[in-house]
Amino acid sequence: MNLFEARRLTVTLLHRHGLDAWKVEFSRAKTRAGACRHERRAIVLSAPLVTVMSEAEVVETVLHEVAHAMVGAQHAHDEVWRRTAQRIGATGRVSLHTSASPAHDWVGTCPRGHEAQRHRRPAHPMSCGECARRFDVTALVAWRYKGRDVPMTPAYRAEEAALLARTSA
Template identity: 75%
Template sequence: MRTMNLFEARRLAVTLMHRYGVGSWRLEFGRAKTSSGSCRHDRRTIVLSAPLVALMDESEVTETVLHEIAHALVGPTHGHDEAWREVARKIGATGRVSLHTAAAPAHDWVGTCPQGHRAERHRRPAHPMSCGECGSGFDIGSIVTWRYKGRDVPMTPAYRAEEAALRAAAVSLPQGA
């Protein structure tokens, strides 16, 4: 599979946008890592995920662009309804709601609990969490420690303060509570 670079993806997207009547709309690249594209009717803009496009081949980028063009053509009130699906298929998209691809960027944030279970996030965690595999409720003994792109990095002051408060509260609880 040969992935597309952003210049190729832009050229393809603009060509398709002109072909299907939304050439006056803008094309932007965003930083989303869980959604390959979006249609912003309020700004007359189609947004493609730069991190995901860089992992996709031409057919996947084409499907994503056609999916968003179909949204632009049917208007903001249709979502993924039958009217949207009909337009999507008419212009050459599959009409599927989500892209089925192996393209997925690595998670920047990887956390581990004391037992070695992993948690992954694309964004910096805002609040301390305990391991979901170790138990269903919050447990200070199963708190997850985070690394960013494989490196130890300090968490935000607010995160550290919240973690310190949780640890202090756990120490002050009477035995068996």
């Protein structure tokens, strides 16, 4: 679903449920489809996820967050929230079960070719979980960002250098 349609749908559902003072915002989150920000009176939708979700999944996400807005922050995912979510047409499930997923920006490869994927830049060196049960510098993962070799942060490089120096000593 495109973001314009998602915004229009969300505004319509907010009005339908008496939340005229609430607004719609988009985030860059890649692991959370939506959020209800009571302090800002905002329903926040993940732009990367919305663009790969079906209309039914977006409706479920919006209704989930509308239910949070209706019952207040103190209810989280309790029975009051669940009954409200179901009354307005949501399933009342805590998380969205979807196959939609944006591509991972960071892909790491170990010396034997196994891959690891991350949405965010790795903060610390890691070794391949398939090659070694515990951290092993011989199975260090080399990272690429969107298919390109990019320099890691100075802190990452310093930690990696220290690990390599310990094993060569």
